[in-house]
Amino acid sequence: MDHIRNFCIIAHIDHGKSTLADRLLQETSTVGDREMQSQVLDDMDLERERGITIKSHAIQMDYEKDGQKYTLNLIDTPGHVDFSYEVSRSIAACEGALLIVDASQGVEAQTISNLYLAMEHDLKIIPILNKIDLPSADPEAVSDEVVELCGVDYDEILTASGKTGQGVPEILEAIVDRIPAPSGDPKKPLRAMIFDSQFNPFRGVEVIFRVYDGMIRKGDKVKFCATGRQYNADEIGILRLEQDPQKEIGVGDVGYLISGIKDAREVKVGDTITHVENPTTEIVKGFEDVKPMVFAGIYPVDTTEFEELRSSMEKLQLNDASLVWEPETSAALGFGFRCGFLGMLHLEIVQERLEREFDMTVITTVPSVQFRCTTTDGQTVAINAPSEMPEPNFIDTMEEPFIKAQIITKSEFIGPVIGLCMDKRGTLLSQTYLTTDRVELIFEIPLAEIVFDFFDKLKTISKGYASLDYELIGFRKSKLVKLDIMLNGEGVDALSAVVHRDKAYEWGKRLCEKLRELLPRQQFEVAIQAAIGTKIIARETVKALRKNVIAKCYGGDISRKRKLLEKQKKGKKRMRQVGNVEIPQEAFMAVLKLDD
Structure with missing residues (x-):
């Protein structure tokens, strides 16, 4: 147990975590030259295409120092704010963390929030300046930022380059010297925490866990405490690049368990595993429940695929514990x-x-956030979708969630950034200069305003330099109304939105104009209307496709032509009553791209 080290890699997005993990795996000969590729731990096509880490990845390395063999369990974590739940779970399974900072970009918003997460769990932090081989690197200035942030000495900061491999041997030495060995008692009953899982179509659910006390052997009868279910440990092992089966896994180690679990709902991330014969009395303190920020509907394009979509969602939830859903x-x-x-x-x-x-081919509806509504009879209702909102005459007050946004940017972009946040109903709380040309801005903004395209716009106006991190600070009263979109007088609930009263007219007008472009023309006229309650605030019309019925009338009295036109008008009217307007998928996503 003294020769085990569990650590994770934390950083802001694109500071070189996965590249540095590649070099650590090469240095310890965990991955041979034939299997080596860039981002070797990112095994999803999506991760490679976008160049981001979406899932945490655990892998075990062997390292020798002064004739002693050490087992290093590394967890590579995502950097994007949307996947911070993955980071919090990885941190719960470790004793130390490598905090990686880009030597050319310095400390950014997500660096700070991930560091605080690690500090809350009392992890030993090893700060590393990465990308020091870049011409734009400024190690001295960035070291000052790191010292101020972490409270470490200058000589504790390591320098490295994930690209060239410079400084990697020193990092491995620091991991062994500075990170404490796991504490636990091998004689106590088994106590292990599930921190990840995935679905294998041939072998069922694969559970990834960390042992805190006791030992687990192949063939043991184990119990999951939260669900009370019992299983046989058919196969246990450690995580190399491929799974490596073992006879037993002891205290402090990270491993996987396969016991033929077919139902995805039986595994809860954060659950405790123990033996059936000699169960533990102490449950591992898992991690807090995930708080979703954005809600959207996902529907199958073909309604007969509903059950198939349900089982797909269950399997996906195993691999992504931060996904919350209900029918x-x-x-x-x-x-x-x-x-x-x-x-x-x-x-x-x-x-x-x-x-x-x-x-699965799916349609995603307009995303919204959770609102709170107090009705006239004093009840408080949580509203996750516009369709759940009561009629305006039953609403007493409406509340919406506010966030505290921390934006770090270059000083030359302060004006546009403040302008963007003010436009989104934000209030500036503080403005702090971290260095001569880097500023930290703290805003309070309604969450609904940053859900759509705030991050994209922020990156555009700051030429990619601004970084954003945010936390929920609670609900506040607001003038909110439900904006309905109607096609031919029929409300389309999937296009409804809850918006601020001051922005409702502009929002409704732009949405109607956008839908007019996207909806295919019919044989009859289609009226697109935006309404608040019974009041219509905007209207656009999709003109009908017309057949020229008077082409055959040549000369003669005007009444002949009028008779034919009247006949056509009656037909159009009847068609409009029975006609159905097909709404394309682009129309549902139009709301997100209103500014295009």
Whole structure:
């Protein structure tokens, strides 16, 4: 146990975590030259295409120092704010963390929030300046930022380059010297925590766990404490690049367990595993429940695939514990699911994974956040979708969630950044200069305003330099109204949105204009209207495709032509009553791209 070290790698997005992990794996000969590729731990096609880490990845390395053999369990974590739940779970299974800071970009928002997460769990932090081979690197200035942030001495900061491999041997030495060995008692009953899981179509659910006390052997009868279910440990092992089966796994180690679990709902991330004969009395303190920030409906394009979508969602939830969902129905789209996501990127990734990994074609509705409504009879109702909102005459007050946003940017972009936040109903709380040309801005902004395209706009106006991190600070009263979109007088619940009263007219007008471009023309005229309650605030018309019925009338009295036109008008009217307007998928996503 004294020769085990568990650590994770934390950093802001694109500071070189996965590249540095590659070099650590090469240096310890965990991955041979033939299997080596860039981002070797990112095994999803999506991760490689986008160059980001979406899932935490655990892998075991062997390292020798002064004739002693050490086992290093490394967990590579994502850097994007939408996947911070993955980071919190990885941190719960470790004793130390490598804090990686880009030597050319310095400390950014997510660096700070991930560091605080690690400090809350009393992890030993090893600060590393990465990318020091870049011409734009400024190690002295960035070291000052790191010293101020972590409270460490200058000589504790390591320098490295994930690209060239410089400084990697020193990092491995520091891991062994500075990170404490895991504490635990091998004689106590088994106590292990599940911190990840995935679904294998041939072998069922694979559970990834960390042992705190006791020992688990192949063939043991184990119990999951939260569900009370009992299983046989058919196969246990450690995680190399491939799974490596073992006879037993002891205190402090990280491993996987396969016991033929077919139902995805039986495994809860954060649960405790113990023996059936000699169970532990202490449950491992897991991690707090995930708080979804953005809600959207996911529906199958073909309504007969509803059950197939349900089982796909269950399997995806195993691999992505931050996905929250429940069934719902929509008049326009049929049966589907109301899902909670941690952000817009998370929503995009989930939709893409459903299509790629499970071959599902889905429609995603307009994302919204959770609102609170106090009705006239004093009840408080949580509203996750616009369709759940009561009629205006039953609403006493409405509350919406506010966030505290921390934006770090270059000083030349302060004006545009403040302008963007003010436009999104934000208030500036503080402005701090971290260095001569880097500023930290703290805003309070309604969450609904940053859900759509705030992050993209922030990156655009700051030429990619600004970084954003945010935390929920509670609900506040606000003037909110439900904006309904109607096609031919029929409300389309999937296009409804809850918006601030001051922005409702502009929002409704732009949405109607956008829908007019996207909706295909019919044989009859289609009226697109935006309404608040019974009051219509905007209207656009999609003109009908007309057949020229008076082409055959040549000369003669005007009444002949009028007779034919009247006949056509009656037919159009009847067609409009029975006609159905098909809404394309782009129309549902139009709301997100209103500025394009």
